[in-house]
Amino acid sequence: MTEPSQVLIVGAGPVGLVTGIELLRRGVPVRVVDRSERPNPHSKAIALWPRGIEALARFGAADELHRRGVVLRAQNYHSQGRRVARLAFGGMRRTRYPYALSIPQQETEAVLRDVFQDLGGVIEFGTSLTGFSQDGEGVRAELETGSARRTTERFGWLVGCDGAHSTVRGGLGVPFRGSSYPQQFLLTDGPVRTSLAHDEVHYFMSGAGILVVVGLPGGSYRTFVSAAPDLRVDDATQAVQQAASERCPVPIELVGEQRTGVFRVHRKVVDRMRVGRVLLAGDAAHIHSPAGGQGLNTGIEDAASLAWRLAGVRAGRYRDEVLDRWESERLGVARAVVGDTDWQTRMWTMNGWRARARDAVLGVGGRSGVLNRVVVPRQAQLSLAYPGPRERVGRLRTGMRLPDVPLDAGRWLRDELDSTEPLLLFFPGVGKHRRDVGDLVEHHRKKHVGIRVTAPADTGERAHRLLGLVRPCAVLVRPDGAVVALRDPFGDEFELDQSVRELTGVAAEARWVG
Ligand SMILES: Cc1cc2nc3c(=O)[nH]c(=O)nc-3n(C[C@H](O)[C@H](O)[C@H](O)COP(=O)(O)OP(=O)(O)OC[C@H]3O[C@@H](n4cnc5c(N)ncnc54)[C@H](O)[C@@H]3O)c2cc1C
Incomplete structure (x- = not known):
């Protein structure tokens, strides 16, 4: 079943799937295993930014993503009951996707699975990586399917796309440095009665916490709030409704069935994404606040910029130092993204003079066009450039x-x-x-x-x-x-x-x- 030069991809989330697609497109045999019995049913990431869409468009996924998604055209910041800044995405230049695409993560993953399977890929759900070791020639991986079947198999390379609690990262002994935010976060996805524009993102910032409202496909909305660390949440929908009513100056009413989530947020980055023949990509290497919707987009680029190098190294065309270059480039990006999202998350809940200063800066930035020219392309990851000789x-x-x-x-x-x-x-x-x-x-x-x-x-x-x-x-x-x-x-x-x-x-x- 396994040939020793095959690449083992652990995790069939978006990052594992993009890695698999980009390797298969280059004729590299892969095995993709995921410990879940079935695909992820959760809507986690909803924002695909232009650079992320472009990466997925390279293998023909753009039309289907657009069919399943809905376009977001602007981002509004509100404070003290008024709008302090509006960022218009339409000003993004030199991209055919001058907007964010709102699409629930399980839909993005479904599109990626179809592409992967059309290329002949097979996802082995219900199979976990439980351990591994490596030498100069390859990686020996221990795989477990159910509790009955355990095998040890040899691969050329191992890519850990196994998310925030990565077994691969743990096996490498690579520390995941960083910290956690004290607040908890609650979200609902479902129908909402409100006058807030459906094709825009709305941030309502207050000392009590943040409220974010974003349009989803099918006319529904994601409503996302922060809450005190010790708030007991028995009914997430009711807790989100209460916070939304308090923080939003216009009526907002959650109606009908809501999908809910309660979670904590962390900011952590590894200091190695490559150890020999084992690589870490996506949430296995960096996690951060969902502010600005960056995690999935960053992971997609990790995968896209890894696969062509790994294919070249495996074929003997590139020296394997190109993978060290990948590591240093992507660590730089991950640190920048964690820094940006941390800044945004802190900005959400400022009080007193800090909040007034924030509102003043946002107001000036919005009116002068600086936010549109600088912040929007950065959030879209379009202005991100790799270091090196400048020409x-x-x-x-x-x-x-x-x-x-x-x-x-x-x-x-x-x-x-x-x-x-x-x-x-x-x-x-x-x-x-x-x-x-x-x-x-x-x-x-x-x-x-x-x-x-x-x-x-x-x-x-x-x-x-x-x-x-x-x-x-x-x-x-x-x-x-x-x-x-x-x-x-x-x-x-x-x-x-x-x-x-x-x-x-x-x-x-x-x-x-x-
Ligand atoms: C509420 C919320 C909102 C978000 N919003 C956005 C957004 O708008 N935009 C954005 O870009 N990002 C967003 N994110 C972040 C985004 O969801 C993640 O960055 C993304 O899921 C990372 O993908 P991944 O493939 O690296 O990991 P995951 O999606 O976590 O996939 C990892 C996979 O590995 C499997 N696995 C784990 N361990 C093993 C093992 N030992 N053996 C085999 N398989 C294993 C798991 O079963 C899982 O399927 C959001 C996250 C949350 C929670």
Whole structure:
């Protein structure tokens, strides 16, 4: 059943599924086990941000997610009975998804399971990882199905996508450092009678606690409140209703059947995401407050940026240091996300002069457009850039995500990323600077194996303008969509080749690009 070079993925949550899909797309055999007997029935994460949607769109899941979800267009902050700031998502630029998609997590997981199974993947529900050991050649995993069947099997690699209480993290002895918030949090999902816009997020901040109201598919709402640590919750719906009525200046009435949850919130990050042949991704590596809806989105990117490297290392194309690069990049992102969500969570429940200062800052930020320009793209993870040597041409910078701009015939630039390979784009430039790049494309196609070389069709030069490109430019992009090199295509060919070799792992000296 198992071949020794197979990758074992522990956990069939969203992060395990994306890891499995991205590995299968690259021809890597995987086994996915989950200790639950059946798929997760809970709606936990409801916000998919543009970068997360883009990652899932790469394997064709976007249409189905949109069919099951509902678009959220703005985020409102209220305090002392009035709105202090409004963040409009529509101002997000260079993405075809300038909004958040509200979709319950069990729906997102169902879409991912379908993609995974269409690729031939099998999810082994009811199978737990109970222990493992590793050596230089692989990982020996102990798997238990029910209480009757225990096996020890050998794999090439193990990816722990097994959530906040990760067995894999425990087995590695990697500490999960951080702390917990004192409050408890309560949520209900269901029909609500209210005048609050259904396609927006509403935060009501007060010294008593936070109230968050968000539209869900089918016309219902998520209503989410914080509560005192010692509040005894016998009836979560009634407790949410009471807090909502106290904190919301407009009538809000939970009507009909509600799905409820009561939980605590933590902020914790590992200091290793890789130990030898064992990797940690998603909640197994970082957990934080649900403020801003970041956990699932961050985990999806962990998976997407891991899989192409792991596939390359396994195939012997990349040196395995590229996995250390993955670890340092993703730890940087995880720490930033934990910091941002912590700041937001503290902001929710400020009192006295702190609350007045917060409201003043939000008011100025909202009116001046700073929140729209800075906070929204950060929350959407669009402005997140990986560290490394900085090069800039027009609006393109190395380390950033490849922006998405319209091309000819209804195509978009990031459609070019649909393949599983790195991408080398040749932009011919505009006006008097424009040069024919056709021969260059042919030349580099022949020269570079395992890389997609193309010139985006942009006859109206609109994409050039949106990217700020005037002169011809060669843009090298990783399979996870990060820009790694910007070159003059008619300049030093050796330099361009060197960047390609570094990315495809052939170079003796790989830089940060891996
Ligand atoms: C109320 C709430 C609201 C949230 N809202 C948002 C939001 O709007 N946006 C957002 O991005 N994030 C949000 N999150 C966070 C999001 O739910 C998580 O980040 C996400 O579920 C992490 O996915 P994962 O695959 O890493 O882990 P999980 O979803 O926890 O999946 C882990 C899987 O591993 C399995 N497993 C565990 N141990 C073993 C073992 N030993 N052997 C085999 N299988 C095992 C489990 O059964 C489980 O299926 C929210 C969370 C909560 C609780």
